[in-house]
Amino acid sequence: MKNMNLGQQLVEYFINNGMYVLQQFSRHFLISIYGVLLAAIVGVPIGIWISRSKKLSDVVIGIANVIQTIPSLAMLSIIMLGLGLGVNTVIVTVFLYSLLPIIKNTYTGMQNVNEDILDAGKGIGMTAFQRLRFIELPLSMSVIMAGIRNALVLAIGITAIGSFVGSGGLGDIIIRGTNATNGAAIILAGALPTAIMAIISDGVLGFLEKKLDPSRH
Amino acid sequence: MNKRRITIVSVLAMAMIFLSGCGFPGLSSSSDDTIRIAALNTTEQQILASMDQQMIEHYTDLHVTIISNLGSSNVSFEAMKRGDADMSAARYDGTDLTTILGKTSSGNPKTDSETVKKAFQKKYGFTYLPSYGFADTYAWMVTQATAKKYNLNTVSDMKTHASELSVGLDQTWMKRSGDGYPAFQKKYNFSFGTASPMQIGLVYDAVSAGKMDAVLGYSTDGRISSYNLKLLKDDQNFFPPYYAYPVATTKILKEHPELIKVLSKLSGKISVSTMQKLNYQADDELKEPSVVAKEFLQKHNYFEGSND
Amino acid sequence: MISFFQANGAELILKIWQHIYLSFISLGLGIIVAVPIAIGLTRAKKIAGFVIGLASVLQTVPSMALLALMIPIFGIGSLPAIVALFIYSLLPILRNTYIGLNNVDPSVLDAAKGIGMSNMQSIIQVELKLAAPVIMAGIRLSATFVIAWATLASYIGAGGLGDFIFNGLNLYRSDLILAGSVPVILLALITDYILGKIEYVLTPKSIRV
Known part of the structure; x- marks a missing residue:
């Protein structure tokens, strides 16, 4: 193996282990997506809720901010003490870190909706739910999507660290590379797909965000 | 407002049930x-x-x-x-x-x-x-050149030169009780000049590249034969069979x-x-x-x- | 608790010091490099989009991947860690400095020119001063990143509080995990708080919220 250069080693690695990398790639992506999805299910309603009350929003966003400041390895380890080793711990960690961008952006999106449009909605007899469903949510969708985008990029990074508590994913390949002889190729084989996943997710959701932007219609 | 609060609470509750209960499709987390x-x-x-x-x-x-x-x-x-x-x-x-x-x-x-x-x-x-x-067992290993230089065949042979030797060790072995480094020092009655904890996978390269004089590795590692490393006999039977x-x-x-x-x-x-x-x-x-x-x-x- | 501190107190202080040292060197380098680049970019708007885009992509790369990629290049220890953390600290400072400088009212710049200030004087005495709160917000965000990722840097042999956490994970000892986590969380929160205060002080009274 030693007479091959890094590029050749990398090719050799993918020939040997292509399926395995693919499995870990999809596992990695699923873990990140589940965490973000849960955060969206919880965070969007919270964002809507606190947009009705300034006091509440300060408190909730303050708490989410503190969570965000906590180094993720510390958070992961502490949650591990409670929830044990394995994938659930990582999903909960991803969930917690995804909350802030999603709550904050939902809140901002709601705040940015023009009062006049809401009044018009009231004028034509829309209920509060209808106003939310047909005016506020569509108008703030792009901003909410931006929050989900930030959350997903963060999530992919956190999932990589999750390998330290045994959740699997591309972090496994990176860690093994740091342990193996001439592991540079293996490190790359884990790190490149992780980086590519993050960059592509960022790009795709960025595209969606633009599509949903009402000012572009 | 009240209605919404109920919605939120129920959504939260659903999320928690989802989290704790059925597990996540595609991840075989806990079914x-x-x-x-x-x-x-x-x-x-x-x-x-x-x-x-x-x-x-x-x-x-x-x-x-x-x-x-x-x-x-x-x-x-x-x-x-x-x-x-x-x-x-x-x-x-x-x-x-x-x-x-x-x-x-x-x-x-x-x-x-x-x-x-x-x-x-x-x-x-x-x-x-x-x-x-x-x-599999922990084993002290050195390069053939080092073995010749200090005339090493058993672990006890390292004693006379222990203070000049720098050795690489498994991170967890350093601190663990039972068969860890503290007990080793007691049994063999010597300690090394410098003992650097490192990833267990890296010790074989470290010793063969001359960065360490001796390392503690696993006897089943494939690199022992490919690097032609010499295993030192555990003459005091410190490491039980694993x-x-x-x-x-x-x-x-x-x-x-x-x-x-x-x-x-x-x-x-x-x-x-x-x-x-x-x-x-x-x-x-x-x-x-x-x-x-x-x-x-x-x-x-x-x-x-x-x-x- | 007390016996833990007796046994590990000295090591704990050393690790906290290493952590602060790693974080601040990287952050300091980030400021020294990013602020001048951002100033340059405001004078060369054509390439600004490209440079900031590139930095955004770098920011997207997961920290674990970036840290691991440093091993083949720089080996293990604090050097690769500082390089990786430095790269992470760049984007928020770069972006915020650029935005902050761009938001400076053009009429203020004209006034500066009018009273005979050189380009340099205008940047230092007028623009940077006015953009300071936004730049500070970027530095604050970078500080949070750097402190967080310095924890991970322990894995590539850089030391710091991550050592306790990884030892705790490796031995399943909650005392070691907490001995690493609690100080690092406090360090992150306190740094964020102090930098937040500085940001507030730098903000002109008229626009404070």
Whole structure:
């Protein structure tokens, strides 16, 4: 193996282990997506809720901010003490870190909706739910999507660290590379797909965000 | 407002149920037909875990998920105790004797092994399944040149030069009780000039590149033969034998008795030299442990017909 | 608790010091490099989009991947860690400095020119001063990143509080995990708080919220 250069080693690695990398790639992506999805299910309603009350929003966003400041390895380890080793711990960690961008952006999106449009909605007899469903949510969708985008990029990074508590994913390949002889190729084989996943997710959701932007219609 | 609050609470509640209950599709996180295997961060453990996984999935309809990269056998033990894992890919009886049970070796490997099996069954409800057939042990190793220079054949031979030697050690061995560095210093009655803790996988390169004079590694590592390293004899019998066994909770074996039959097929099938070869493929030939395991099992037709 | 501190107190202080040292060197380098680049970019708007885009992509790369990639290049220890953390600290400072400088009212710049200030004087005495709160917000965000990722840097041999956490994970000892986590969380929160206060002080009274 030693007479091959890094590029050749990398090719050799993918020939040997292509399926395995693919499995870990999809596992990695699923873990990140589940965490973000849960955060969206919880965070969007919270964002809507606190947009009705300034006091509440300060408190909730303050708490989410503190969570965000906590180094993720510390958070992961502490949650591990409670929830044990394995994938659930990582999903909960991803969930917690995804909350802030999603709550904050939902809140901002709601705040940015023009009062006049809401009044018009009231004028034509829309209920509060209808106003939310047909005016506020569509108008703030792009901003909410931006929050989900930030959350997903963060999530992919956190999932990589999750390998330290045994959740699997591309972090496994990176860690093994740091342990193996001439592991540079293996490190790359884990790190490149992780980086590519993050960059592509960022790009795709960025595209969606633009599509949903009402000012572009 | 009130209605919305109810909605929010119910959404939160649903999310929590989702989290704690059924598990996540595609991740086999925690459902009834999933076996969770704990594996350490060593190549050997990851190969064995993949073998167990592929054997189980080959012979049964169960799903298997591997909890990988655990830092020490303490962690995989705790994982089983807490119910995070249903089995360990490999436990070494010598390690369990000294670190988990806190006993010293009786000097007789057979007695030691029996002690561990009984205590684990009785105290923790863990069952030692039949051994894979090889023993792994910590071993001091040096390059042939160093061996010549200091005239080293046994561990005790290092004593006269100990203060000038710089050695590389497994991070966890440094601090662990039982068969760790503190006990080693007592038994052999010397300590090294500098002892640097490092990733266990890196010690072989460190010693062969001359960065360390001696290192403590695993006797089953494939790089020992490929780097032509010299193993020093443990003349004080400090390291008890570490035969490798799959260990499962008695609970999971009761729920899925077929596991015993499937895993017993691997009994005695992996010799030290086989394990060294497999380790070498993963460490030096750019193959993932799961790929190494697959090729090995396919070559032997999943040990069809053995121990039926 | 007390016996833990007796046994590990000295080591704990050393690790906290290493952590602060790693974080601040990387952050300091980030400021020294990013602020001048951002100033340059405001004078060369054509390439600004490209440079900031590139930095955004770098920021997207997961920290674990970036840290691991440093090993083949720089080996293990504090050097690769500082390089990786430095790269992470760049984007928020770069972006915020650029935005902050661009938001400076053009009429103020004209006034500066009018009273005979050189380009340099205008940047230092007018623009940077007005953009300070936004730049500070970027530095604050970078500080949070750097402290967080310095924890991970322990894995590539850089030391710091991550050592306790990884030892704790490797031995399943909650005392070691907490001995690493609690100080690092406090360090992150306190740094964020102090930098937040500085940001507030730098903000002109008229626009404070």
